[in-house]
Amino acid sequence: MQNFQTLFRTFVRSFSHNFNPVTLRPQSVITLNKAFLHSTKIFCRRLETRHIGINYILTEKFRHRYHYCINAHEHNALSKNVPVIDWKTLSFYSFHVIPDSYLPKTRELLLSKFGEMGIVGRIYIATxxxxxxxxxxxEQLDNLRKFCDQELKLENVEFNFSTIHVKAFRKLNVKIRNQIVSDGLEKGSYDLSNQPKHLSPAEWHAALSNAKTSINLIDMRNHYESEIGYFENSIRQDVDTFRDSIISMNKILEGKQSEDIYMYCTGGIRCSKAGAILLSNGFKSVYVLKGGVTAYGRYITSNPSITSLYKGRNFTFDKRLGEPITNDIVSQCHTCGEPCDTHTNCRNKTCNLLFIQCQECRKRLSRTCGSEFCLRLVQAWDEKFGRPSGFDDVKPNYQCVYDHVHRTRPKLVIERLGGTSANVPSDLVEMLLEKNSIIKR
Ligand SMILES: [Zn+2]
Ligand SMILES: [Zn+2]
Structure with a gap:
């Protein structure tokens, strides 16, 4: 730690009028002026090249004051300095009214309490x-439960645990949104309290096992999620957002109001809403998988004698980009077509294409999507900066070339870019590199 202390003190001294003198220990909380946020981030990156890892979590933001919880460790001496953290990856959701005026307060509360507990993740709050x-x-799991029960008043909320437990997020993010699941419908057009029947994984498994092949079983996830894993005989919708899946679902189920409908998603939240929409539109019996594919994965893992009706991986919106439910590989590498179910993002962060790529193609194409633009950019980048570990992402200050839809559809991207080469002027790569002499992440 000594090396780190010295380095950080030098940094603090150079901005001393903006800092209270601090002795930085793992988990220290420092207050930064907004103006110095950027320099601090760059400094932290520099520390990383000296084998000092530093995680900083924004715990509170108030006017120009940013409170950071800083956690530092030496990469090569992890076990000596910092106790290895056992992580639990989980999700929870609740539909209940939060008055508009309470949202900023709730956000602050979540940031400070979760920050204190060292929790990382993505939280959406809405009315x-x-x-x-x-x-x-x-070690903080009991405190999290207590906090949810007592301060958030969510006594009945179930923690939906994954089967793979890692630190799946880089930092803590709490966002105020119009809706926690964006449906694109007019306010009041359906009644959320009109909840479908939530089947436990065991009940769901029994119901599907006994059902005929003509069952109305609908996957409420996006196309790139159901591409790598799904329940057999399910209708997988070719959609990019939940909003689109509602439109598509209404078309698929038109005239089936009196039939049994089964639906599933990753953790259950999308089906809570989609089910309520169907019930509000005259459907009589709608069954959803409680806790989604995540809960079904736990059920299958703890009951090895049961043959899973779900095949493949469960896509997750975190660093893991999915967890296996069974060993079946139901998808192909988007580059070479070999069986593969590993999602990855193009190394050029201004492209950031989310696609499936096998290890061989990944290596051959320097972890890019393979477009000439991305390949040339990362190769030029590596030539200029080398490739120290931890600096893998190439993030020049350049607007992302794709919108949300194109970001997950490699075929559309290739069409749009006209084969394998980007419709970007050939000298742009050099210009971008010139303009971005420092690494931004
Ligand atoms: Zn491949
Ligand atoms: Zn790319």
Missing amino acids: EGINAQLSCPL
């Missing part, structure tokens, strides 16, 4: 409720 995906240090 319709809360949706949280978290990695929580195991």
Whole structure:
């Protein structure tokens, strides 16, 4: 730690009028002026090249004051200096009214309490409720439960645990949104309290096992999620957002109001809403998988004698980009077509294409999507900066070339870019490199 202390003190001294003198220990909380946020981030990156890892979590933001919880460790001496954290990856959600005026307060509360507990993840709050995906240090799990019960008044909320437990998020993010699940419908056009029947994984498994092949079984996830894993005989919708899946669902189920409808998603939240929409539109019996594919994965893992009706991986919106439910590989590498179910993002962060790529193609194409633009950019980048570990992402200050839809559809991107080469002027790569002499992440 000594090396780190010295380095950090030098840094603090150079901005001394903006800092209270601090002795930085693991988990220290420092207050930064907004103006120095950027320099601090660059400094932290520099520390990383000296084998000092530093995680900083924004715990509070008030006017120009940013409170950071800083956690530092030496990469090569992890076990000596910092106890290895056992993580629990989980999600929870609740549809309940949070008055508009309470949202900023709730956000601050979540940032400070979760920050204190060292929790990382992504949380959305809206007037319709809360949706949280978290990695929580195991030792803080009881405190998290207590906090949810007592301060958030969510006594009945179930923690939906993953089967793979890692630190799945880089930092803690709490966002105020119009809706926790964006449906694109007019306010009041359906009644959320009109909840479908939530089947436990065991009940769901029994129901599907006994059902005929003509069952109305609908996957409420996006196309790139159901591409790598799905329930057999399910209708997988070719959609990019939940909003689109509602439109598509209404078309698929038209005239089937009196039939049994089964639906599933990753953790259950999307089906809570989609089910309520169907019931509000005259459907009589709608069954959803409680806790989604995540809960079904736990059920299959703890009951090895049962043959899973779900094949493949469960896509997750975190660093893991999915967890296996069975060993079946139901998808192909988007580059070479070999069986593969590993999602990855193009190394050029201004492209950031989300696609499936096998290890061989990944290596051959320097972890890019393979477009000439991305390949040339990362190769030029590596030539200029080398490739120290931890600096893998190439993030020049350049607007992303794709919108949300194109970001997950490699075929559309290739069409749009005209084969394998980007419609970007050939000298742009050099210009971008010139303009961005420092690494931004
Ligand atoms: Zn491949
Ligand atoms: Zn790319």
